[in-house]
Amino acid sequence: MEVFLVKSCISEKKRKIYLLSGITFWILFWWVMSIFVGEKLFLPSPFTVIKTMLFLLGEKEFWSDISFSAVRVIISYGLSFVLALAFGVVGGCYEKVDILLSPLVKAMRSIPVASIVILVLLWVKSRNLSLVVSFLVVFPLLYESVLSGMRNTDSLLLEAADNYGIKGYRRLRYIYLPSLFPYLENGIKSSLGLCWKSAMAAEVIGLPSHSIGSRLYEAKVYLDTPSLFAWTVAIVLLAVVFEKLAFLLFSLVKKRVMK
Numbered sequence: 098m099e100v101f102l103v104k105s106c107i108s109e110k111k112r113k114i115y116l117l118s119g120i121t122f123w124i125l126f127w128w129v130m131s132i133f134v135g136e137k138l139f140l141p142s143p144f145t146v147i148k149t150m151l152f153l154l155g156e157k158e159f160w161s162d163i164s165f166s167a168v169r170v171i172i173s174y175g176l177s178f179v180l181a182l183a184f185g186v187v188g189g190c191y192e193k194v195d196i197l198l199s200p201l202v203k204a205m206r207s208i209p210v211a212s213i214v215i216l217v218l219l220w221v222k223s224r225n226l227s228l229v230v231s232f233l234v235v236f237p238l239l240y241e242s243v244l245s246g247m248r249n250t251d252s253l254l255l256e257a258a259d260n261y262g263i264k265g266y267r268r269l270r271y272i273y274l275p276s277l278f279p280y281l282e283n284g285i286k287s288s289l290g291l292c293w294k295s296a297m298a299a300e301v302i303g304l305p306s307h308s309i310g311s312r313l314y315e316a317k318v319y320l321d322t323p324s325l326f327a328w329t330v331a332i333v334l335l336a337v338v339f340e341k342l343a344f345l346l347f348s349l350v351k352k353r354v355m356k
Contacts, residue, residue, distance in 0.1 A: 127142075229299075234295040
């Protein structure tokens, strides 16, 4: 309990300072290790990776590859979110629906990403492989988050709603959604990064043209480790930007609904 209280007392300004310090520490650690290894084939220095990344930024192919992969991740995540929210709400209200979906959701969550990629590749063109794979990986997480929020709604509020005849949209907005938001927020946090990971894994295996995954594979084949690191850094930065935008949109929707 004491540890929790200490953490909660850290101001936002100090938290940002600590975060920046942490990032600086690990970059310095990376730099020291690259000097110790002494071979960029195995571990290029941060300066080499930055130089490579600046070179990539000047290429048109870099931006087309980024656009190709990012568009599919956004579509996949948006579709996963909408369907998980819809099915989760229905499953939370009607247990029979949840029982029907439960085996499928558990199977989707248990199957390794590599197996999903290979199976999906039998039916889907490599160009759209990352879209389908990301959906299959992310949907179970979001669905279970929505379902948990629905199941943990205050029973006293539901009883009061029954007494006052509050049903339908009003019941969903004023009773279920306030309970749902914290669980949905946790689900978003855990699934955003996973969406990018699964998409990149699908692209590396499927090798669609003009994608980030194909560039990662090319860098590996030609032993171009600096490019491999540069593309990896680009993926991390894209995932961070994607997360910030997703939570900004989520907070705007939450604020509007909670009015």
